Amino acid sequence: MAASAGVNADAEILVNSARLLSQRHKFNYGQSIPVEVLVQNIADQKQGYTQFGGLRPYGVSFIFAGWYCVFALHFYSIKRVTGTV
16 A cells, blocks of 8 residues: 655556556566565666756655555655655
């Protein structure tokens, strides 16, 4: 589950990227992607746009929630511009 705040168009792009990544992981490994892996990939994508001139960084923050059988409930936050988790 995810919630976003900021530019909705940027959120849609990143959510679609997360969906695609999840589908690829499910197809390749036959199981759902761990939330930590998903969040790290989205944060890396966001942070990559801050390193090159001429590219506008994503203007959205996310909160992701995930459930693990062993570790219970986890929350992750991705900051607006820096892409830090």
